[in-house]
Amino acid sequence: MSKQELESIAQAMVAKGKGILAADESMGTIKRRFDSIKIESSENNRRAYREMLFTTKGIEEAISGVILFDETLRTKASDGTPFAQVLSKKGVMPGIKVDKGPVDIPFFPGETVTEGLDGLRGRVKEYKELGAKFAKWRAVITIGDGIPTYTCLSGNAEALASYAAICQEGGIVPIVEPEVLLDGNHTIERCQDVTEHTLKVTFTALYLHGVHLEGMILKPSMVVSGKDNSRQAGVEEVAQRTIQCLKRTVPAAVPGIAFLSGGQSAVSATEHLNAMNNLGPLPWQVSFSYARALQDPALKAWKGEDANVAAAQKVFYHRAKMNSAARSGSYNKKLEEAA
Numbered sequence: 001m002s003k004q005e006l007e008s009i010a011q012a013m014v015a016k017g018k019g020i021l022a023a024d025e026s027m028g029t030i031k032r033r034f035d036s037i038k039i040e041s042s043e044n045n046r047r048a049y050r051e052m053l054f055t056t057k058g059i060e061e062a063i064s065g066v067i068l069f070d071e072t073l074r075t076k077a078s079d080g081t082p083f084a085q086v087l088s089k090k091g092v093m094p095g096i097k098v099d100k101g102p103v104d105i106p107f108f109p110g111e112t113v114t115e116g117l118d119g120l121r122g123r124v125k126e127y128k129e130l131g132a133k134f135a136k137w138r139a140v141i142t143i144g145d146g147i148p149t150y151t152c153l154s155g156n157a158e159a160l161a162s163y164a165a166i167c168q169e170g171g172i173v174p175i176v177e178p179e180v181l182l183d184g185n186h187t188i189e190r191c192q193d194v195t196e197h198t199l200k201v202t203f204t205a206l207y208l209h210g211v212h213l214e215g216m217i218l219k220p221s222m223v224v225s226g227k228d229n230s231r232q233a234g235v236e237e238v239a240q241r242t243i244q245c246l247k248r249t250v251p252a253a254v255p256g257i258a259f260l261s262g263g264q265s266a267v268s269a270t271e272h273l274n275a276m277n278n279l280g281p282l283p284w285q286v287s288f289s290y291a292r293a294l295q296d297p298a299l300k301a302w303k304g305e306d307a308n309v310a311a312a313q314k315v316f317y318h319r320a321k322m323n324s325a326a327r328s329g330s331y332n333k334k335l336e337e338a339a
């Protein structure tokens with residue numbers, strides 16, 4: 001695949017008014033989500049849940065692509081159509097999580113590096129045949145006493161850059177996701193410092209690996225106060241610090257930035273995105289790639305019951321549309337409450 005083809009997929013992922021649904025929960029994560037509504041994480045329930053999301057009428061107005069987990073990319077909807085096709089028929093691009101999750105770094109307590117490079121070239125080839133247009137790899141950075149260390153930042157950046165290069169070589173657009181966790185009692189200033197350092201190191205590694213910046217998407221966390229810090233920064237401060245941090249670190253050649261929600265409430269994640277887009281003009285598209293902030297309200301409405309599918313889809317559609325409005329800075333309370 002040519003560089004131009006990668007570029008056009010990357011641009012379509014962050015097309016105006018659209019963002020990405022992350023529905024790539026690993027087995028452990030989806031079990032935790034289902035535990036919260038007291039249903040079993042069986043293959044049938046996982047299919048029913050994802051089918052509820054993917055068949056929601058009109059989501060293509062707000063959703064450009066969906067990140068899937070390996071099992072989901074291979075799953076068929078109840079009418080026998082593979083999920084990848086259910087999505088692509090509506091003009092929504094299927095994507096795939098390819099990392100194998102974080103593992104502890106020996107001698108560096110509290111820090112992890114993400115695994116999954118072994119055999120990745122072969123998996124990318126197979127995923128492309130199954131219809132995936134893009135991939136995702138998540139690195140996890142924890143803020144704490146004396147951490148993150150450079151060992152952690154550089155190890156994760158190296159893995160992210162190797163992954164991104166392998167994807168581009170195989171004709172798939174990489175989503176590069178270095179997540180700085182919001183857990184902890186640190187200040188927002190500390191979060192900003194750590195996020196800036198993380199992104200600097202990540203983009204250096206991407207450069208050294210020859211990654212084509214125009215053919216990738218960055219998925220960062222926002223600059224926020226630590227969850228347990230007594231001073232919780234407001235919407236404007238989060239937006240300003242996050243944009244300042246990104247302007248210092250993310251080359252304008254990158255077509256789009258699609259944030260993760262990281263445990264923020266659904267409404268906060270929308271408000272933050274909206275406020276950032278009101279700080280324009282910005283050198284990149286500023287979009288979303290939320291899992292919890294798009295899914296949680298719908299998951300709670302669904303509760304694992306067929307009878308609730310229509311209600312859950314209504315809630316999911318609303319959340320997607322609110323974030324679509326936030327893409328242009330036109331989200332407000334009135335729109336939120338009109339549901």
Ligand code: 13P
Nearest residue numbers: 022260261262290291292
């Ligand atoms: P959240 O939006 O729930 O943080 O998830 C995004 C994601 O894809 C995590 O890897």
